[in-house]
Amino acid sequence: MSMSPLSSAGELPNVLVMGVGSILMTDEGIGIRAVEELQRRYLFPDNVELLDGGTSGIELLSYISGRDYLIIVDAIKSGNQPGTVLKVEGEDVPAQFRTRISPHQLGISDLLAAATLTDELPKRLVLFGIEPKNIVLGIGLSREVKSGLDHLLEVVVEDLRGIGCKVEKLEQHEISQKQSIWGKV
Amino acid sequence: MRSVENALQLEIPLNAQYIRNLMMGAHATHDHIVHFYHLGALDWVDIVSALKADARATANLGQKLSPWPGNSYDAVKASQERLKTFVGSGQLGIYGSGYWGHPAMKLSPEVNMLAAHHYLQALEYQREINKVVAILGSKTPHIQNLAVGGVANPINLDSQSTLNMERLYYIKTLIDKVGDFVENVLLVDTAAVAAFYADWTQVGKGVTNYLSAPDMPMDTKGTTFALPGGYIPDGDVTKFQPIKSYTDPFFGENVKESIKHSWYDGDWDKHPWDEETVPNYTDFQDNKKYSWVKSPTFKGRPAQVGPLANVLCMFAAGHAPTKKYAATMLDTISSLAGAKVGIDALHSTIGRIGARSIRCAVLYDTLKSQWNALVENIAKGDVTTFSPPTFPSGVQKGYGFHEAPRGILSHWIVIENGKIKNYQAVVPSTWNAGPRNSQDAPGPYEASLVGNPVQDPERPLEILRTVHSFDPCLACAIHVFDRNQNEIVKVKAV
Known part of the structure; x- marks a missing residue:
C-alpha cells in the first residue's frame, strides 16, 4: 500500500471512525460498542468524526465521501x-467484507464498491476489530470479546495518533457514567 | 404505530401526517431507484457487454430518448472508463455473481452502456432523496422521529435547530432534483428495457388478485388519501373495490394467514389478531411444510402486492397522476417496440418493473403536493406535530396499514391494560413469497414461476428476473457463499 500523504501540507486529514454491526447479534455489535466507548473515554479533535454505522450499507456513502482516512471497526471472523x-x-x-456472511456485511461490501465507482473511496482504509465468539441473536458481548475491548480502543487511538491526530484520554472522573440503555457493555 | 393509533382511535395532527407522508414518499422513491438500477437492472443489462459499447453512439441514443442533460458524450465516456477500471482491477465485487454473456441478455452494447451510465448516476440521486428521509427522520434507514400520536419534529420558523423554512426549502430542492431524474431517466430506461424485452410481457403473470393500501392521509382521521388503494380480483380493474379509511372493515375483516405449509405448529387459517407464531421446523417437505413464510389471504385467496398492485388500483380508482405516467410509460414502450402495448402488458414480470417506475414518478407529484400541504398548513399558524396518547385499561384491538415500497404492510395489535398482548406484522414479501395456503393455492412467487423459461439450468437468470421483479425483501435472510470466490485476506493480530 502506498503511503502518500493523507492531506495537503498544513492541513489536518479528514478522518471518520465508523463502527458497523448489529447490537442485536451479540459479538457482532462490537463495532458499535467500540465507537460508543471511544466517544465516552476520549476527546477527539475536530478533524476526527465518530459514527455508529449500524447495519446500514449504501446509505453510508455520503458519510465516507470526502474522507482522507476511514477506520472501520467491526467483528472480524x-x-x-x-x-x-x-x-x-x-x-x-x-x-x-466480500468474503463474509452476516446481515450487514453485504451492505459494507456494496458501500465500498459504490464508493470506488463514484471515486469517493477514502485515500486510506483500515479495519480494526475483534475475533467474535458468538454471533447469535441476543444482546451483550461475550466475556472474551469484552476482555479485548480496552486493547481495541487503544490500538484505534494509537493509529489515529500515528497520523497526527491529537486524541486525549479522559481522566476517570471526567468520563460520563452514562451507559448504553442496554446496560454496561 | 398506526396499529396502536387505530386501537386507541387517536387522531394525528395534520403536520405529522404530512411529515410522515414526505418521509414515506422519499423512502419509496429511494427504494424504487435502487431496486431498478442497483438490484434488478443487472438481470437485464450486461455490464461486461457495456464495456464494448461505442460511447458516441451511446450518448446519441441517450439524447434521442430523453432531454436529460447527463447523457453527453463526455459523461458517458467517463462512466465507461470508470467501469473499465473497476472491472479491470479484477474486483468485480458487486458484479461478481452476474450472468454476463448469458444468451437471454438481449440488449446491444450501447443500450447496456446507457443503462450502466445511469446506474452510476443513480448512485448519486438515491443519496439525494435519502437526505429528505434523514432530515425529517434524523437518521436513515432507521428513522427516529416516529411516535404514537405524531412525529417528534418541532416546527419553529424562528429557530435554527427545528424544522424551519431553510430546511423545508432544502427538502424541496432535493425532491425536484430527484424528480427530474425519475421523469427523464428512470421512466425512460424502464420503458426501454421493457420495449427491448417485450416478450417478457408474456411471462410471470402469477396471481392476479391485487391488494394495495390507500396511503398519504390528508386528514387527521385517515378518511381521505392522496393515493387510493383497494382490491382487484382476477386481474379485472372494473371490479376494483376501494379501501376507504383506516377503519374500513373491508380490509380489517378480510385478512387471514394460513400455516398449512409453513414451519409453525398446527394447521389453521387465522385472523392476525388471533394468531400465534410457534416455530415447528420439519425440513423441506414439498407436500407438507416447506417455508418459514406464512401464507396470507384476502377474502380467502392469495393476493399479489407491490407497485404493480398499487398502480393498477390507483389506475382503477381514476387517480390522475397514475393515469398520466402509465400513459407516458406505455406510449414510450409502444414507440420503441413498434407495436401498441396496453395496460394488460403490466400483468407480467416486466410489468412489475414498469409499474415500479410509474409509481416512482407518481410519488414525485405526491411529494410536491405533500410539501405544499405542509407549508400551507404551517403558514396558517399550526405548528402541532403530536397528540399524546393515553392507554385505557381493558382490551383494545387495532390495525394499521401502509403502502410500503414492496406493497401493503399491515400491523395488527391487541392491547390489554396498556400492554401488548398480541402483535402480528403481515408484510409485503409475505404476501408475495408465501407458500401454498390451506386450499393449496400457490402464492404470487410460485404462481409466477410456472412456465417461466430457463435456457441454461446452471445459470437460471430468467428465474431471477421474475423473482427480482417483486423486489423481494429477503436480503437479510438468504446469503449464498461461493467458496470458489474466496479471497485471501491478510488479517493480523495487533
Missing part, C-alpha cells in the same frame, strides 16, 4: 482466538 484484536489494511479491507 478470521479463525483466531475469540477476543483477539485484529487489523486489516488497504485493499484487503473490501476483500474482507
Whole structure:
C-alpha cells in the first residue's frame, strides 16, 4: 500500500471512525460498542468524526465521501482466538467484507464498491476489530470479546495518533457514567 | 404505530401526517431507484457487454430518448472508463455473481452502456432523496422521529435547530432534483428495457388478485388519501373495490394467514389478531411444510402486492397522476417496440418493473403536493406535530396499514391494560413469497414461476428476473457463499 500523504501540507486529514454491526447479534455489535466507548473515554479533535454505522450499507456513502482516512471497526471472523484484536489494511479491507456472511456485511461490501465507482473511496482504509465468539441473536458481548475491548480502543487511538491526530484520554472522573440503555457493555 | 393509533382511535395532527407522508414518499422513491438500477437492472443489462459499447453512439441514443442533460458524450465516456477500471482491477465485487454473456441478455452494447451510465448516476440521486428521509427522520434507514400520536419534529420558523423554512426549502430542492431524474431517466430506461424485452410481457403473470393500501392521509382521521388503494380480483380493474379509511372493515375483516405449509405448529387459517407464531421446523417437505413464510389471504385467496398492485388500483380508482405516467410509460414502450402495448402488458414480470417506475414518478407529484400541504398548513399558524396518547385499561384491538415500497404492510395489535398482548406484522414479501395456503393455492412467487423459461439450468437468470421483479425483501435472510470466490485476506493480530 502506498503511503502518500493523507492531506495537503498544513492541513489536518479528514478522518471518520465508523463502527458497523448489529447490537442485536451479540459479538457482532462490537463495532458499535467500540465507537460508543471511544466517544465516552476520549476527546477527539475536530478533524476526527465518530459514527455508529449500524447495519446500514449504501446509505453510508455520503458519510465516507470526502474522507482522507476511514477506520472501520467491526467483528472480524478470521479463525483466531475469540477476543483477539485484529487489523486489516488497504485493499484487503473490501476483500474482507466480500468474503463474509452476516446481515450487514453485504451492505459494507456494496458501500465500498459504490464508493470506488463514484471515486469517493477514502485515500486510506483500515479495519480494526475483534475475533467474535458468538454471533447469535441476543444482546451483550461475550466475556472474551469484552476482555479485548480496552486493547481495541487503544490500538484505534494509537493509529489515529500515528497520523497526527491529537486524541486525549479522559481522566476517570471526567468520563460520563452514562451507559448504553442496554446496560454496561 | 398506526396499529396502536387505530386501537386507541387517536387522531394525528395534520403536520405529522404530512411529515410522515414526505418521509414515506422519499423512502419509496429511494427504494424504487435502487431496486431498478442497483438490484434488478443487472438481470437485464450486461455490464461486461457495456464495456464494448461505442460511447458516441451511446450518448446519441441517450439524447434521442430523453432531454436529460447527463447523457453527453463526455459523461458517458467517463462512466465507461470508470467501469473499465473497476472491472479491470479484477474486483468485480458487486458484479461478481452476474450472468454476463448469458444468451437471454438481449440488449446491444450501447443500450447496456446507457443503462450502466445511469446506474452510476443513480448512485448519486438515491443519496439525494435519502437526505429528505434523514432530515425529517434524523437518521436513515432507521428513522427516529416516529411516535404514537405524531412525529417528534418541532416546527419553529424562528429557530435554527427545528424544522424551519431553510430546511423545508432544502427538502424541496432535493425532491425536484430527484424528480427530474425519475421523469427523464428512470421512466425512460424502464420503458426501454421493457420495449427491448417485450416478450417478457408474456411471462410471470402469477396471481392476479391485487391488494394495495390507500396511503398519504390528508386528514387527521385517515378518511381521505392522496393515493387510493383497494382490491382487484382476477386481474379485472372494473371490479376494483376501494379501501376507504383506516377503519374500513373491508380490509380489517378480510385478512387471514394460513400455516398449512409453513414451519409453525398446527394447521389453521387465522385472523392476525388471533394468531400465534410457534416455530415447528420439519425440513423441506414439498407436500407438507416447506417455508418459514406464512401464507396470507384476502377474502380467502392469495393476493399479489407491490407497485404493480398499487398502480393498477390507483389506475382503477381514476387517480390522475397514475393515469398520466402509465400513459407516458406505455406510449414510450409502444414507440420503441413498434407495436401498441396496453395496460394488460403490466400483468407480467416486466410489468412489475414498469409499474415500479410509474409509481416512482407518481410519488414525485405526491411529494410536491405533500410539501405544499405542509407549508400551507404551517403558514396558517399550526405548528402541532403530536397528540399524546393515553392507554385505557381493558382490551383494545387495532390495525394499521401502509403502502410500503414492496406493497401493503399491515400491523395488527391487541392491547390489554396498556400492554401488548398480541402483535402480528403481515408484510409485503409475505404476501408475495408465501407458500401454498390451506386450499393449496400457490402464492404470487410460485404462481409466477410456472412456465417461466430457463435456457441454461446452471445459470437460471430468467428465474431471477421474475423473482427480482417483486423486489423481494429477503436480503437479510438468504446469503449464498461461493467458496470458489474466496479471497485471501491478510488479517493480523495487533
